[in-house]
Amino acid sequence: MIEIEGITKRYDETTVVDNVSLVIEPRTIAVIVGTSGSGKTTLLRMINRLVEPTSGVIKLDGADNRSVPDYQLRRSIGYAIQGHGLFPHRTVAQNIATVPLLLGWDKDRIKARVDELMTLYQLDPQAYGPRYPHELSGGQQQRVGVARALAAEPNVLLMDEPFGALDPIIRTKAQEDLLAIQKRFGTTIILVTHDMEEAVHMGDKIAVMDAGKVLQYAKPAEILARPANGFVETLVGSSERPFRLLSLGRVRDAVEPGGAEGEAIPGDASQRDALAELLWAGRPALPVKDGDGKLIGRITVEGLVKRARPA
Numbered sequence: 001m002i003e004i005e006g007i008t009k010r011y012d013e014t015t016v017v018d019n020v021s022l023v024i025e026p027r028t029i030a031v032i033v034g035t036s037g038s039g040k041t042t043l044l045r046m047i048n049r050l051v052e053p054t055s056g057v058i059k060l061d062g063a064d065n066r067s068v069p070d071y072q073l074r075r076s077i078g079y080a081i082q083g084h085g086l087f088p089h090r091t092v093a094q095n096i097a098t099v100p101l102l103l104g105w106d107k108d109r110i111k112a113r114v115d116e117l118m119t120l121y122q123l124d125p126q127a128y129g130p131r132y133p134h135e136l137s138g139g140q141q142q143r144v145g146v147a148r149a150l151a152a153e154p155n156v157l158l159m160d161e162p163f164g165a166l167d168p169i170i171r172t173k174a175q176e177d178l179l180a181i182q183k184r185f186g187t188t189i190i191l192v193t194h195d196m197e198e199a200v201h202m203g204d205k206i207a208v209m210d211a212g213k214v215l216q217y218a219k220p221a222e223i224l225a226r227p228a229n230g231f232v233e234t235l236v237g238s239s240e241r242p243f244r245l246l247s248l249g250r251v252r253d254a255v256e257p258g259g260a261e262g263e264a265i266p267g268d269a270s271q272r273d274a275l276a277e278l279l280w281a282g283r284p285a286l287p288v289k290d291g292d293g294k295l296i297g298r299i300t301v302e303g304l305v306k307r308a309r310p311a
């Protein structure tokens with residue numbers, strides 16, 4: 001659990017983070033969104049003490065983050081940034097091994113962990129381990145950056161626009177990979193992004209920041225349905241709201257009894273994708289199948305339209 005209590009950061013007369021309090025539950029993803037210069041990066045960097053707060057306290061599992069030396073703290077918290085921050089003169093394997101090496105892991109354990117993470121990120125350790133960062137594509141470098149942040153099995157991972165520079169297809173893949181890894185290791189993640197789509201997709205909770213303050217901190221569905229004020233409403237995009245709400249739900253949760261003509265939609269597809277399929281097929285309803293291909297009912301345009309409005 002991460003408890004941010006009344007955190008403020010001032011540079012001279014300027015307050016860039018203004019009395020922020022947030023609690024991030026273990027094994028969840030909290031996303032920080034906001035306009036440029038709203039203080040997102042500064043807030044994130046106060047968690048691993050790359051920036052020292054002017055006042056306030058941050059606790060990790062109950063302990064003040066100033067109770068250990070900052071270098072020790074940073075070895076226990078993963079940190080991944082846009083542009084990856086890889087060491088250019090170290091190989092991919094050496095980059096990933098950075099923190100385990102600092103922690104004094106033995107060679108075999110480090111090699112096993114590097115191989116495990118590279119395999120997880122679909123980079124063949126034999127082929128890519130000895131390469132240098134510039135010999136990789138942007139998407140591959142991004143995966144190495146996240147693998148490096150995860151190398152020492154941190155409970156907490158801080159991510160600052162980690163997918164910012166990726167093209168949309170690779171970005172989606174990177175998001176799915178991260179969600180899968182988060183589930184598997186139970187990591188608590190704080191992710192800074194500009195992208196509301198990403199925030200809604202990834203976040204268990206979203207914190208909306210403006211001018212150093214957190215305006216709303218709530219579940220994505222709550223933020224979409226009941227934005228705290230006009231700023232949050234603008235940020236979540238009024239015209240996109242219905243689709244974003246639908247993107248949070250699965251087809252299986254909107255199944256109605258009965259059959260329909262046409263190609264069946266998988267139950268684990270998002271309701272937003274189902275609506276797109278229905279519109280594209282020009283049909284009022286389509287059948288729904290479960291993971292085994294068994295038909296479990298149908299999904300209708302009418303049903304989805306009702307769900308695209310806040311409850």
Ligand SMILES: Nc1ncnc2c1ncn2[C@@H]1O[C@H](COP(=O)(O)OP(=O)(O)OP(=O)(O)O)[C@@H](O)[C@H]1O
Binds near residue numbers: 011039
């Ligand atoms: N070391 C510093 N000295 C003075 N001002 C700073 C310093 N670091 C950040 N700031 C200012 O603090 C404000 C918040 O910066 P921060 O990087 O936290 O914003 P952000 O929300 O992450 O922005 P972006 O989305 O553009 O990265 C900005 O106005 C920035 O100029």
